[in-house]
Amino acid sequence: xxxxxxxxxxxxxxxxxxxxxxxxxxxxxxxxxxxxxxxxxxxxxxxxxxxxxxxxxxxxxxxxxxxxxxxxxxxxxxxxxxxxxxxxxxxxxxxxxxxxxxxxxxxxxxxxxxxxxx
Numbered sequence: 355x356x357x358x359x360x361x362x363x364x365x366x367x368x369x370x371x372x373x374x375x376x377x378x379x380x381x382x383x384x385x386x387x388x389x390x391x392x393x394x395x396x397x398x399x400x401x402x403x404x405x406x407x408x409x410x411x412x413x414x415x416x417x418x419x420x421x422x423x424x425x426x427x428x429x430x431x432x433x434x435x436x437x438x439x440x441x442x443x444x445x446x447x448x449x450x451x452x453x454x455x456x457x458x459x460x461x462x463x464x465x466x467x468x469x470x471x472x
Contacts, residue, residue, distance in 0.1 A: 356463045366456045370449065373456075377421055377431045377448045384435020392436075398429055406433040415439060418447035422455040 355365045392398050406429030410417050421427045434444050
């Protein structure tokens, strides 16, 4: 969208909200499903789950700022659900992390467009 000259603020907003809604879905699965859904539906292995839980227990709710990372992001959101992190707290931290990610991606993309367009 940025390459096609769409509004950067709206692009970042839509990406952030959409990605946050996906994380909230994973959080809800963690709350409702426990280990059955983790193994059968999401197919998250025991190692990835344990890694996310260790990381979460060590860094607490602050670890949710890293929910945008590949591989560990979804297990962190799932751990937040399993550990029953309150909706407001979970949403705030996940939204902040994903917003930061998309702001950086937009900034880099727009900078790249300026460099290569000349």
